Amino acid sequence: MSKAILYDATLCINCKQCEAACAEKNQLRYDDAVAAEDRQSEHKFTVVLAKGDKYMRRLCMNCADPACASVCPVAALRKTPEGPVIYEASRCMGCRYCMVACPFGVPKYEWNKLVPRVQKCTMCSDRVEAGKQTSCADACPTGATKFGERDELITEAQQRLHDNPGKYVNHIYGLNEVGGTSVLLLSSVPFEEFGYRTDLTRDPLPLFTYRVLSRIPDFIPLGGVVLGGVWWITHRREEVAAEEEPPKKTVFYPSSDPSQGDRRAK
Amino acid sequence: MKIKLSFWKLVFFFLMAAGVYATYVRFAKGLGPSTNLSDQFPWGIWIGFDVLCGVMLAAGGFTLTAAVHILNIKRLKPIVRPTILTAFLGYVLVSVALLFDLGKPYNIWHPLIMRNPHSVMFEVAYCVMLYTAVLSLEFAPIVLERFNLQKPLKIIRAVLIPLVIGGVILSTLHQSSLGTLYLIMPEKLHPFWYTPLLPVFFFLSAIAVGLAMTIFESSMSAKHFGRQLELPIIQELGRVLLVVLSVYGILRFEDLLHRGVLKLLFQPSYETYLFWLELTLALILPLALLTQKKVRMTAGGLYVTAVLVVLGFITNRLNVSITGLEGSAGVRYIPKWTELAITAAIIAAGFALFGLATKYLPIFPSETEHVAHEPEVVVGSEVLSHAGD
Structure with a gap:
């Protein structure tokens, strides 16, 4: 079955343990300077944003039907049955169509390298395949980031919305956006405040081109x-x-x- | 004349020198230092102009081969060669430009063995590759004829019609698919340009630009090489251009109407200004000019119209690929000098190669060439007189 991550912003304490664990897992530099950066980049795959005492994580949504994988001419990006959207640098020719196509602006590029790669969170695909949870979920001390079966996490998120009327924005972000994603978000403040678009289509984006291409x-x-x-x-x-x-x-x-x-x- | 030629040579060598230095910067330092591209704006003028406009400007190749070989419109025959030359050069230069833009250009062959049939880019890659092969075969007879190589000429002549049909199909597919590329971003591309009809608009406008480029080239060649096409042919192209532009204009209007975007046209914004610029250059002025018989029947009038159409649809492609995406990206993209230098060098190379080809190869019909070919034709060497058309 497909795995997913449920991030509940109301449980987050902005300790940034997920950022540190992510950097360690992906062998990226992580120090105070990087911790202070508030943007995803080719050297920071996940970021905890803060607005007063409200927090929100950003990471690759690992879409169920990802635009990036659909547009890649050489299939360097791929959705695995377990959930992660993975990247194979040796196939990539650097056309950057994935970056243009991604509705969340996730894939980043190593602009300053002579042999550049696309960089993004790949939902710890090796760990997930081995039956473990993602590094960020592993590191989270409060359970704000939770890893599990997508179906079960959806049920749990619905339960939380049901049990705490008024606490949350009544929306599970990622349940239906662009056909659903493997990262689900709950928040007490509107998602737009942290740059998440709520006007996204519910159709998987690859349909838009495949309708033409299949002819x-x-x-x-x-x-x-x-x-x-x-x-x-x-x-x-x-x-x-x-x-x-x-x-x-x-x-x-x-x-x-x-x-x-x-x-x-x- | 001599002073003028040496002036253009000077410009050419300056552009080439700048291009060579920019090439060094691009490959020695990488995409970051050599471009103004960023994670927010990953595609710049190398895609928006060099690739999208490059392929569009080369559309005369398939338009005219279809008109002459499939529809059998014989009076258009003398323009087939210049358009094939333009198309061939265009696609070669597009491929060169792609090598600059790709992060790992040495992997450009990967689509050959690493397939993803769901990717529009994959389909475009295949079509462009195959069509460049078709064009080189359509172009080959011009060279073969120059050196009087009969055997390969006969072979190409024998497969010419299937070749032309293949070329028209491939062109239809990838000209429209360059529009399909942008269908995956309904939330990112500004509503002026995002429409399910993008592939149709890209295809129709490619035909219009193909015709306009043919008129433009004829006038340029007349000026600089003393070779041109006869006025009746250009007038014919002007009439077809008027019809194609009208169809495109109606469709474009209906599309804006049905998507409810018309009201946005009069709200002042960065996008609105550039949309009106595109519309004025590509549709309003050319339609106003072409409907005047005085303009439609004169070489000068047709030349001005052709230039407007070409500039208008260049604006259109840049609007789709750059203007329309800046809003959602939240940044303004202005190309770096290196990006401009490489694009300018590629355009200069295109002009220079076109000039050289018209000088040394039998591209434009001229009195002297007819005389030179006459004996062969009388012997009945159909191959010689028609291959490569």
Whole structure:
């Protein structure tokens, strides 16, 4: 079954243990300077944002039907059955379409390297595959970040919303956004305040291009036959005309327009 | 004339020198130091201009081969070669530009073996690759003819029609697919430009630009090389251009109407100004000009119209790929000098190669060439007189 992360902002204490654990897992530098950065980047895959005493995590949402994986021409990005969206740097050619396509602006690029990679949270895919939870969930001291089966986490989130009327914004972010994500968020303040768009479509984004793309295999034979047919008709007329009245000009210019022949003769 | 030529040569060498230095910066220091691209704005003018506009400007190749070889419109025959030349050069230069933009350009061949048929980019990569191969075969006869190589000419002549049909299908697919690329970002692209009809608009405008470029090239060649197409042919192209632009204009209007975007057109904003600029250059002025018989029938009028159409749809592609995405990205993108230098060097190389080709290869019909070819044609060497058209 598909795994997911449930982040409940009301339980978060901004200790940034998830940031530190994430950096360690992905072998990234983590010090006070990095801790102070409030943006995801190629060297910081998750970030805890703070507005007064309200907090919110940002990380790759690991969409159920990810735009990034759908647009990647070389399948360097892939959704695994366990949930994580993983990246294989050796396949990547650096077109950066994933960055343009991602509705959450997650994939980041190593702009200053000569052999650059796309960088993002991959939901600790190796740990998840081995049956362990993600590093961030492992490190969280309060249970604000919780790892588990997606279905069970959804039930739990719904229960929390039900049991605490008024405490939360009545919305599980990630339940339906762009077709659902493997990261689910609960918050007591509107998600927009931390840059999460709530106007996203509920359709998986890959549908938007696949609706067009899937027509192509049908179009090729159809186009070929139509064009071939037009060619046959337009040239047949000419052959018939030549049969009926064999003009001298066509002897010299076998498939040429007589008017062009005249022009040349001038 | 001599002073003018050496002036342009000077410009050319300056642009090339700047381009070479920018190339060094790009490959020695990486994308970060050589561009103004960022995590917020990952695609700049190398995609927006070099690739999107490059492919669009090369659309004359498939438009004219289809008109002459499939629809059998013989009077347009003399322009097929210049358009094939433009298309061939265009696609080669687009591929060169891509090598600059890709983070790992040496992996450009990966789509050959690492497939993702759900990716529009994958489809575009295949179409562009195959169509460049088709174009080189369509272009080959011009070179073969120059060196009088009969055998390969015969082979190409034999497969010309399937080749042309393949080329038209491939072009239809990737010209429209460059629009499909942006369908995945309904929340990011500004409503002026995001529409499910993007592929249709990209395809129709490619045809319009293909026609406009043919008119433009003919005039340029007349000025600099003394070779041009006859006025009746250009007038014919002007008439078709008027029809294509009208169809495009109606569709574009209907699309804005049905998506309820018309009211946004009069709210002042950065996007509104650039949308109106695009509309004025690509549709309003050209339609106003082409509907005047005085303009439509003169070489000068058609030349001005063609330039407007080309500039208008360049604005359109830049609006889709840059202007329309700046709002959601929350940043303004202005290309760095290195980005501009490389783009300018690629354009300069295009002009120079076009000039060289028209000088040394039988591209434009001219009196002397007819005389030179006449004996061969009379012998009935159909291959020689028509291959490569």
